[in-house]
Amino acid sequence: MPKSLFLYNTAAAAKELFVPENDPVALYCCGPTVYNYAHIGNLRTYIFExxxxxxxxxxxxxxxxVVNITDVGHLASDADTGEDKMEKGAARxxxxxxxIAAFYTERFMADIVSLAVLQPDIWPRATEHIPQMIxxxxxxxxxxxxxRTGDGIYFDTARFPSYCDFARVDPSSLRAGERVGMGEKRCATDFALWKFSPADSRRQxxxxxxxxxxxxxxxxxxSAMSLAHLPQPLDIHCGGMDHIRVHHANEIAQTEAxxxxxxxxxWMHGEFLVLDKGKMAKSGGNFVTLSTLKERGISPLGYRMFCYTAHYRTPLTFxxxxxxxxxxxxxxxxxxxxxxxxxxxGGVNIDYVDRxxxxxxxxxxxDLNMPRAVAALWEGLRGDKLSGAEKLAFVREADRVLGLDLLKTAEDGGAAAEVTEEFNGCVITLTASGVLPQxxxxxxxxxxxxxxxxxxxRDFGAADKIRAEFTEAGVEVKDMPDGSTRCAVGDIGLAERVLAGD
Ligand SMILES: [Zn+2]
Known part of the structure; x- marks a missing residue:
């Protein structure tokens, strides 16, 4: 259903009607540095995107x-100092x-798949774009x-007067008091475009x-990878909040210069996932991955659902x-x-579904208000204005945005599909790995x-005969202590052939 989409644009500091210039829409999202597993704070950003x-x-x-893969080492801090994350990961x-890059790239992509995040059209790797960067x-x-300095080629931010506009920072606050660790840089906001390998050691x-x-x-x-794969200007550039002040300010300076x-x-930015102790980060002890969640009974889609409990521009406490x-x-x-x-x-009246x-x-x-969207989904399911088929059509449409695989039961650690029915005073719970035909x-x-x-x-002959039918149909029957009966359907097709034939 085509609608007018309003999005919060960091560059304008306001919600704006989205009007693309490119067809298809050119969307670039900053990707992972593949030196460790992604933590669920990183993944929150990819879910928002x-x-x-x-x-x-x-x-x-x-x-x-386009989502880039940063598989080239870069330095641990934004200030172009510190250790190289990739080399550090390799040494570890x-x-x-x-x-290391190949292993964690694969792990990241597996996480993305399990979260039902749609694959980007291109995953450009930094190592494959060195000529474009040069x-x-x-x-x-x-x-x-x-x-040029003794350790590299630097961008001269003084030559790009609007440098501080994007992050809305006061240039004097950036430039004062940051003499330490500046090396030969002329200004604290200047940044490395190319770093020289140290003379005394060989880098991998x-x-x-x-x-x-x-x-x-x-x-x-x-800058190099977005220019290589998308038209300029990009329609939308995304990343985490932490990218605004340095990474995106630098990207704008380079590309526009x-x-x-x-x-x-x-420009759209996702807020952090926070623990009580603060922002989740690889460098601290607060490191939770999708595997950690699975061990605690939380599926990837369950985590996706959890992310919908807050707006993407609000910090979410985990x-x-x-x-x-x-x-x-x-x-x-x-x-x-x-x-x-x-x-x-009856059938489906598409106008009713749209309404x-x-x-x-x-x-x-x-601006992608997911807490409200989930509430609206529940509200739509509760009403009785829609026919059964219309309700299913309603869910199917909503799930195109939610990505929760709502019409299929989850195979991957998700909750088993269950339905409880009452019939002739008997309470019967059905479980199956898919939707059961009526x-x-x-x-x-x-x-x-x-x-x-x-x-x-006490007609055990008749009861046993029915149990035998269930067994033949691959349905497991269990009498529960609360007096209800549980029927677990193994193969829906087989059960249908044996039990629902005419
Ligand atoms: Zn980036």
């Missing part, structure tokens, strides 16, 4: 989506930097934006350049209890959806109730 992409597609736009694990630094040099990743053997600065990677064109028209309750919320949602009676109330979707669409189009549901419930009555009358 995925919702954005899904919302764009839902609104009818084509999207060309006794592997080569190249092996060419970009050369352009900047020719235009007079660089200078280094390349020839017109300035000497070395490696690129971090920021130049994103080199091309004379705007870098991106809309706790295992909070995430478990989101997991339960998702299970409840699936249960309600699974119990929708498809045969109730029911209005509040959900309003929430999405109001006729099969009826057939199971009817037999389970009949068996229960037979047992109550």
């Amino acid at each position: 995925d919702v954005l992409k899904r919302a764009l597609m839902w609104c009818g736009y084509g999207v060309r989506h 694990e006794g592997k080569s930097v190249w092996d 060419a970009l630094v050369k352009t900047l040099e020719e235009k007079g934006f660089t200078y 990743m280094e390349w020839q350049s017109p300035w000497g053997v070395g490696f690129p600065g971090w920021h130049i990677e994103c 080199a091309t004379g064109k705007k870098c991106a028209r809309y 706790s295992f209890e909070g995430a478990l309750s989101a997991e339960q919320g998702l299970a409840n949602l699936r249960k309600v959806i699974l119990s929708i009676d498809k045969s109730r109330g 029911a979707l209005e509040p959900f669409a309003d929430a999405i189009c109001d 006729s099969l549901k009826d057939a199971i419930v009817e037999r389970a109730a009949r068996r229960k009555k037979a047992k109550a009358k």
Whole structure:
């Protein structure tokens, strides 16, 4: 359902109507540095970006989506000092930097898949774009934006007067009191475009350049890769809040100085996931991954649901209890959806479905307000204005943005699909690994109730006969202490053939 999408643009410090210049929409998202597992704080950003992409597609736009992989070492701090994360990761694990990069790239992509994040069109790797980075630094040099020090080629921010505009910082606050660790830099905001390899040691990743053997600065990677794969200006550039002040300010300076064109028209930033102790970071002890969550009974989609409890521009405080309750919320949602009676109330009138979707669409189009969108989904399911088939159509539409796989039961650690029915005074709970056809549901419930009555009358012959039918159909029957009956359907197709045939 096409709608007007309003997005918060960091560059304008305001919510703005999104009007793209490119078709498909050019979307660039800063990707991971692959020297360790992604923690769930990193992943929150990719979930927000995925919702954005899904919302764009839902609104009818084509999207060309690029997420870079930073597999070249860069220095641990924004100030171009400190240790190289990649080399550090390699030393920690006794592997080569190249092996570290390949291993954690694969792990990251697996995380993305399990979170149902749609794959970008291109995953450019920094190591595969060194010539483009060198060419970009050369352009900047020719235009007079660089200078050389003993350890590298630097961007001269004094030559880019609007440098401090994007992050809305006072230049004097940046430049004063930062003499320490500045080395030969002329100004605290200047940053490395190309670093020379140290004379006394060999790096595992280094390349020839017109300035000497070395490696690129971090920021130049994103400028070079977005220029290589997307039109300029980009329609939307995304990243985490922590990118605004340095990484994105630098990216804008480089790209705009080199091309004379705007870098991106809309900038969107996701807030942090916080623990009680503060921001989740790889450097501290607060390191929770998707595997940690799985050990505690929280599936990747349960975590996705947890992320929807806060707006993406609001810090979200993480706790295992909070995430478990989101997991339960998702299970409840699936249960309600699974119990929708498809045969109730006739076919699908698409106007009714669209009308029911209005509040959900309003929430999405109001800067991706997911807490409101989830509430609107529940509200739509509660009402009885829609037929069963319309409700399913409503869920299918909403799930295009939510990405919670709501019409399929989760196989990967998600809650099992469950539906509880009452029939002739018997309470019967059905579980299955997929959506049960209505006729099969009826057939199971009817037999389970009949068996229960037979047992109550001590007619064990009849009860055993029904149990044998269930066994043949691959349905496991269990009498529960609370008097209810649980029927677990193994293979839906087999059960249907045996029990629901005419
Ligand atoms: Zn970036």
